[in-house]
Amino acid sequence: MSNDRTPETTPDHTPGPWRTCRKGECSCFTVMSDNHPVAEVTHGDWGDNYPALRLVGDSTFDQKIEAYMEQITYGSIGEKTARANWHLIAAAPDLLASLQEIVAEWGCPNTPKWHRAASAIAKATCAHVEVSGP
Numbered sequence: 001m002s003n004d005r006t007p008e009t010t011p012d013h014t015p016g017p018w019r020t021c022r023k024g025e026c027s028c029f030t031v032m033s034d035n036h037p038v039a040e041v042t043h044g045d046w047g048d049n050y051p052a053l054r055l056v057g058d059s060t061f062d063q064k065i066e067a068y069m070e071q072i073t074y075g076s077i078g079e080k081t082a083r084a085n086w087h088l089i090a091a092a093p094d095l096l097a098s099l100q101e102i103v104a105e106w107g108c109p110n111t112p113k114w115h116r117a118a119s120a121i122a123k124a125t126c127a128h129v130e131v132s133g134p
């Protein structure tokens with residue numbers, strides 16, 4: 001990888017490489033950097049969680065109110081899809097750096113492929129697409 005980045009292409013995101021926890025052999029679906037977790041991929045049921053209360057105990061003299069988290073479930077993400085998302089996210093810094101290098105080598109040929117690549121880079125870096133002539 002080259003070290004000739006200009007200041008405007010220095011990433012704001014956590015530097016790569018990122019990796020899947022335990023080389024993809026873990027059930028936590030956490031994406032890790034060298035120093036800290038970056039993301040946890042949603043898997044299984046997903047929805048909005050909210051606090052709720054319930055009565056617990058065997059008799060009226062023994063009852064207590066207990067707080068717990070309830071979920072309004074909107075759907076479920078299967079393990080195969082979550083695992084694919086996990087690996088894709090872990091590869092994101094490498095994919096971005098590679099695409100930036102390729103686009104830099106292309107210059108600006110003003111082709112649909114170049115614009116798709118530039119748009120993907122802009123999406124990944126929260127930047128506006130600057131299209132200028134060669």
Ligand SMILES: [Zn+2]
Pocket residue numbers: 021022026027028029030
């Ligand atoms: Zn893990």
